[in-house]
Amino acid sequence: MKIDSRLPSGPIETAWDRTKFEMKLVNPSNRGKRTIIIVGTGLAGASAAASLGELGYNVLSFCYQDSPRRAHSIAAQGGINAAKNYRNDGDSIFRLFYDTVKGGDFRAREANVYRLAQLSNNIIDQCTAQGVPFAREYDGLLDTRSFGGAQVSRTFYSRGQTGQQLLLGAYSALMRQVKAGTVRIFSRTEMLDLVIVNGVARGIVVRNMITGKIFSVAGDAVILCTGGYANTFYLSTNAKGSNGSACWRAYKRGAGFANPCYTQIHPTCIPVTGEHQSKLTLMSESLRNDGRIWVPKKKGDRRPANEIPEEDRDYYLERKYPTFGNLVPRDVASRNAKQVCDEGRGVGESGLGVNLDFRDSIKRFGVQLIKERYGNLFEMYEKITAEDGYKVPMRIYPAAHYVMGGLWVDYHLMSSIPGLFVGGEANFSDHGANRLGASALMQGLCDGYFVLPATVPHYLSTSSLPNISDDSKEFKEAVGEAESRIKRLMNINGKRTADSFHRELGKLLWNYCGMARNEAGLKKALEAIPALREEFWQNVKVPGDSEDLNQSLEKVNRVADFMEVAELIVNDALERKESCGAHFREESRTEEGEAKRDDANFSHAAVWEFAGDNKKPIRNIEPLSFQYVKPQQRSYK
């Protein structure tokens, strides 16, 4: 696999402007003749589709929900970062860039991250102009808060529904283009495969989820903005339908998959209550601004939280990290929660939980202010747990949340297959080995509003793309393959449901490849996953008909891919013998027990290449170099 990241040379501050200037444009009168297929209508997909539609391209937009407005981005709560420095608290593009590179534990590309930090400001302008109701100060100007380990206040927000408001903004821009006739929406339409003609991406195979009809769509470029694969863990904070299938099929058609083992476990989620649990609910980590995290000092102390006196409490984050305290980055907070629970000091019925206590903030600021800041989160917590977080500490535990890994892309966001672009969480992106809070929304919109609308046209104008129709050989073959796979799944007629397999897979992954990983465990997972997959293909049961709305079939089809994604995650985790960011190898830690990188051997992105079913995939590397932020041991003491 050829890995050319097409990184610009020269000073980083002007790199994106220079790249843009060097890009070829498409004559406005020719744009309507070019068809761009965009899969996904989350922040990345909707903003890309709207922006490319505005430019005059013929855009086809796909999503599996009944409306593009329901993409999983809608669930983001906390906020979106930008380097506006409205507070004059020392923020700058360089600082956002620096924080992101450092927060990602020096495993991201500097040039990409710098561009992200630069464009962050345009995003806030764009969204404000669209009517996104960001929180305001009394003077009517935009409010910000500090979030997830940042020491400056750079997070813009709309109450606890930032993702919703940003997505509705992008969705309305999208619908405006639908009205203008540049964009066509295909909702309840799931991508099953990618079609490659003469080595370049020219279309997709999809299934109409109402009629079951499988068909193909041809175009000049394909953009995947299909979100992350955190649902490989079964229990995660992602929407039930979030899946890895679109990216996985692209991988199997030759796209490199980078750093699959970088999976983020979010520290503040509501703990699991039982086997019936179908998903985990995130409590925005903005709660860590005012909530204090603690567990009892003594193992097995089962007293109700409010009866445990101060001297018997261990505010372990404040104790271990006096500078950052409860605001340490996610990976550090999660690992520490796991550690105290492993020591038997966890709280709640299962012992898998830690307290998030607002008592002191309420004392200090009054309950009213806490209500103003987090009212909807307390309500949500009470709905789920029937407990009042104002009176007793909330209980939280880490959960799978986000993936930094994804399809490998170059500086233009093009994958290793020409003509296949990837945006948003689906690409391996700019977050290195750990994403900072409020940076995913920023990246999705940066990709969709600003990067893809510049780079995709450049591709179109510099490639020779003969006219093609979807009844050519390659399309027919791909449709045939998709149909026979569906047939195969329908015919297994085994004894277990898709969910039961998925749950088992999730547990394997959580236990052996979750917050802490070691060689022995990973090797065990590498035996167990293929065995489970084998059983799946012999013993899964899909009721109903394939030519009909069939949610079991949708599930089974996604779980079949998760089974393979899981194995790649573990392979990657095993080969990366260092700890970095969210990837914590127990064999590689500092004397204080923190993640220890091995820059001499692992300062690179691992780019996996599909080598055939049941063959070990090939691990390629893209070396990373740092000119502006010198790699150092991350410390939040």
Add this chain to the structure above:
Amino acid sequence: MSEKGMKLNLKIWRQKSSKDKGGFVDYKVENISPNMSFLEMLDVLNEKIILEGGEPIAFDNDCREGICGMCGLYINGRPHGPQSGTTTCQLHMRSFRDGELITIEPWRCGAFPIVKDLIVDRSALDKIIMAGGFISVSTGAAPEANTIPVPRDDSGNSMDAAQCIGCGACIAACPNASAMLFTAAKISHLGLLPQGQPERKKRALSMVKAMDDAGFGGCTNHGECEAACPKNVSTKFIARMNRDYISAGLTEEPEKE
């Protein structure tokens, strides 16, 4: 409640497709924990149905945290069930009694044809937004964000309206199947902001027209919509929309197709 959790009797609407007539089917579930969400209870039922060789009940859902607007069931005669300000996915089984009979239906409204079982087609809502639920600013054309200050109250009010999740409960609850609350929420969200002023009148006219064209009914002030709204969007926005609509009618030509 026995140690093994709740037992419930369920009466669930089953319908093979939009063309099929459909009808209620009775089910029983046992061992239901009060900590389960309503949809998790249906998951348990579906797993059982699959293992017994049947076809599981189709219902829409995605985020399962009350924000995507995908879920929506008519439970014991109420959209999203007995708890106010709550989507179906956020409803928990502790809101029900052991042994209770629960009736579960899809949204009932002419503009939302049933697709299968409990799933309906809500694409009419997208058409209303398409008609004008946006501010026409193309990417790259935005001024620096803080050049447009927005009074904090306006911004808060706008956000109150913008919270709509587009689930359709308001329409399912309305005796006239009116989409006024949904439409008014978007018109108010944008109309309360300075950025939304230039297109304010045109927006009101075209969105109301799209609403009528999609076959939704008119508003006769029942107020059921607000009561059913999981996000507590207020009917005051309907009054606001009506004002916009009337004043627009006096000065603006409706948009030509």
